[in-house]
Amino acid sequence: MISVAIDNKSIGITPVLGCVAFQVGAGETLAVVGPSGVGKTTLLRVLAGLDADFVGQVKVPERRAMVFQEPALLPWRSALQNLTLTTGIDESTAREALGEVGLSDFADRFPGQLSLGQQRRLSLARAFSAAPDMLLMDEPFVSLDVSLVSEMLDLTERLLASRAIATVFVTHAMAEAERLATRIVRLIGNPATLEDVIS
Amino acid sequence: MQPEADLTGNLPVAAISILALIFSWWGLAILNGDPTVLPSPWQVFPLAVSELLSGELLRHLAVTLRRVALAFVIAMAMGVAIGLLMGRSSGTDRWLDPWLIVFLNLPALVVIVLCYLWIGLNEVAAVAAVAINKIPTVVVTIREGTRALDRQLNDVAAIFRMSGWARFWHIILPQLGPYIASAGRSGISLIWKIVLVVEFLGRSDGIGFKIHLYFQLFDVGMVLAYALSFVVVMLAIEGLLVRPWEARATRWRRA
Numbered sequence: 186m187i188s189v190a191i192d193n194k195s196i197g198i199t200p201v202l203g204c205v206a207f208q209v210g211a212g213e214t215l216a217v218v219g220p221s222g223v224g225k226t227t228l229l230r231v232l233a234g235l236d237a238d239f240v241g242q243v244k245v246p247e248r249r250a251m252v253f254q255e256p257a258l259l260p261w262r263s264a265l266q267n268l269t270l271t272t273g274i275d276e277s278t279a280r281e282a283l284g285e286v287g288l289s290d291f292a293d294r295f296p297g298q299l300s301l302g303q304q305r306r307l308s309l310a311r312a313f314s315a316a317p318d319m320l321l322m323d324e325p326f327v328s329l330d331v332s333l334v335s336e337m338l339d340l341t342e343r344l345l346a347s348r349a350i351a352t353v354f355v356t357h358a359m360a361e362a363e364r365l366a367t368r369i370v371r372l373i374g375n376p377a378t379l380e381d382v383i384s
Numbered sequence: 385m386q387p388e389a390d391l392t393g394n395l396p397v398a399a400i401s402i403l404a405l406i407f408s409w410w411g412l413a414i415l416n417g418d419p420t421v422l423p424s425p426w427q428v429f430p431l432a433v434s435e436l437l438s439g440e441l442l443r444h445l446a447v448t449l450r451r452v453a454l455a456f457v458i459a460m461a462m463g464v465a466i467g468l469l470m471g472r473s474s475g476t477d478r479w480l481d482p483w484l485i486v487f488l489n490l491p492a493l494v495v496i497v498l499c500y501l502w503i504g505l506n507e508v509a510a511v512a513a514v515a516i517n518k519i520p521t522v523v524v525t526i527r528e529g530t531r532a533l534d535r536q537l538n539d540v541a542a543i544f545r546m547s548g549w550a551r552f553w554h555i556i557l558p559q560l561g562p563y564i565a566s567a568g569r570s571g572i573s574l575i576w577k578i579v580l581v582v583e584f585l586g587r588s589d590g591i592g593f594k595i596h597l598y599f600q601l602f603d604v605g606m607v608l609a610y611a612l613s614f615v616v617v618m619l620a621i622e623g624l625l626v627r628p629w630e631a632r633a634t635r636w637r638r639a
Contacts, residue, residue: 233543251543257536261558261636270554271544295636315544 186210187232187319187351191241193376194224194231201227202239203376209368211318214345214352216366217379218359224377225355226254229321232353246318246351250311252325256304258296264307265292272315279314286310286340302333306340313344320345320352326361338364423605432609440594441613448590448614451507451579455514456571462515463522463567464560470523471530487520492578496585505586514578521574522567529563530556561633569626576618580611 187209194202201224209215219225230236231243233251250272258267268279283289286306288299296304305325312320325341326334342365345352356362362369362382369382406425413424435441470477470484496513503509533556541551557564583592591614598606 230539233539235539235542249543251539253536253539255536257540259537259554259558261561262554270550271540271546273544297636311544 186244186246187215187353188242188244189232191228191231191239191243193241194227194236194239195376196227200376202231203374203378205241205372205377205379207370207379209351209353211349211351213367214354214365216354216356216362216369217372218356218362218369218382219372219377221357223372223374225372226323228372229323229353229355232319233321248315248317249319249321250313250315250317251321252308252312252323254324254327256296256301256308258304258307258311260296263293263295264288264299267296267307268311268314271311274314282310282314283307285313285344302329302336305329305333305337309337309341309344313348317350320350322352322354322356324356326356326358334358334361341365419605420602421604423608428605428608428612431605432613435606435609436613441610444589444591444594444610445614445617448576448579448583448592449617451511451514451582451590452572452576454511455518455575455579456568458511458515459518459522459571459575460564460568463519464526464564466519467523467526468530468556468560471527471533477527484520484523487516488524492517492581496578496582500586510579510582510587513582514575517578518571518575522571525563525567525570526560529560533559558633561630565626565630565633569622572618572621572626576614580614 187207189205189207191202191205193200193204205228207215217225217228227236229251231239232245233249234245259270262270264283265276265279268274268282269276274282280289280292283292286309288303288306288310291299291303291307296307299307309325312322322341326337329337338361345365352365354362354365359369359382370379371382372379410424410426413419413422413427416422419427432441466480470480495516499509499513499516503512537555537559538551540546541555546555579590580592580595583590584596587593591610594610595607598604598610
């Protein structure tokens with residue numbers, strides 16, 4: 186269960202987030218939509234524990250994983266090692282995880298030898314390999330073409346369906362939000378606050 | 385693989401370039417006409433072979449190499465540690481930067497003389513003097529590398545709770561690899577030059593000592609024989625150790 190009650194969050198002297206409160210239970214996916222620069226990534230960084238400089242309370246599970254805007258892989262390690270070294274899983278579990286995202290034949294390739302779509306799938310596999318109770322996704326399908334986005338959405342939907350993970354999914358594409366989320370909220374204003382979106 | 389292709393591809397050019405250098409030297413020796421001032425390569429080479437066969441060259445070479453290796457390891461270890469610290473902490477950087485500037489501008493000869501005066505004419509002073517001369521340049525290079533570390537990969541390590549050792553080994557070190565290689569390469573060339581000065585000034589063995597000895601005898605042939613033998617060894621270390629390691633460490637870039 187994710188429980189968020191942020192009173193305010195500033196970067197330097199600039200207020201970014203105002204009152205932001207929500208809860209996400211296991212197996213639920215909250216999509217956060219909103220214009221660029223409104224503070225979506227800041228909110229995710231607070232949830233991820235990467236930014237502790239805010240006023241309020243955030244309670245999140247210990248086991249967490251994140252899918253970044255960029256694949257954020259280790260370019261000097263193979264696809265398989267990108268799973269084992271970052272998440273600590275063993276090799277056979279990592280091979281299963283690669284198989285789950287259709288990368289069985291690419292275990293020994295470096296990320297630079299994979300297409301952007303394959304790198305995104307590897308990034309997704311890494312996040313799910315960590316067996317998280319909380320998954321944060323920061324516009325994970327950005328800069329992919331339409332058919333690849335649809336393929337990635339299918340894959341993410343399938344991976345989420347088989348696990349009870351509390352997920353916060355940041356996107357600027359309403360179609361993506363509608364596809365994956367159990368609830369959609371919009372981050373808007375300056376400092377930003379949340380409003381529910383009825384889809 | 386690309387690196388091997390590069391190495392073998394460069395080999396004929398490097399060989400021709402070195403041959404051109406030897407022939408230029410030969411030409412200058414002929415023009416000069418006085419072998420006591422500038423002996424030809426064909427006069428120096430037999431001297432080096434004779435010293436090699438007598439065992440004298442190898443004995444002094446081993447001593448100098450040991451000093452180079454010790455000073456290199458100390459300078460790299462301390463330089464990487466301090467560079468990492470200064471690159472990651474702006475507070476430490478502000479405090480240590482003036483010291484760094486002082487040590488960067490301290491002439492090598494001053495450090496050597498002071499080490500001999502303060503520590504004594506011994507191995508510790510010799511190795512310390514060389515290491516102290518090199519540490520600041522390693523620090524500068526590694527500090528730059530640390531400042532350029534990918535922040536997003538740090539976030540990945542934090543979120544997936546990688547251990548401190550795993551972060552250093554799999555995230556920081558591969559990014560610092562090119563900077564360490566650069567500091568190492570310039571380090572070896574600088575260190576062996578300083579080691580020769582250290583030996584010249586205050587040791588009774590090593591290539592620098594032999595150069596000092598033959599300098600006093602005005603035997604240019606032997607000075608060149610010892611100096612060039614050591615250059616050959618350092619080139620071999622560069623070609624057989626440094627380059628293959630660098631090629632392996634950066635294999636992912638060419639994959």
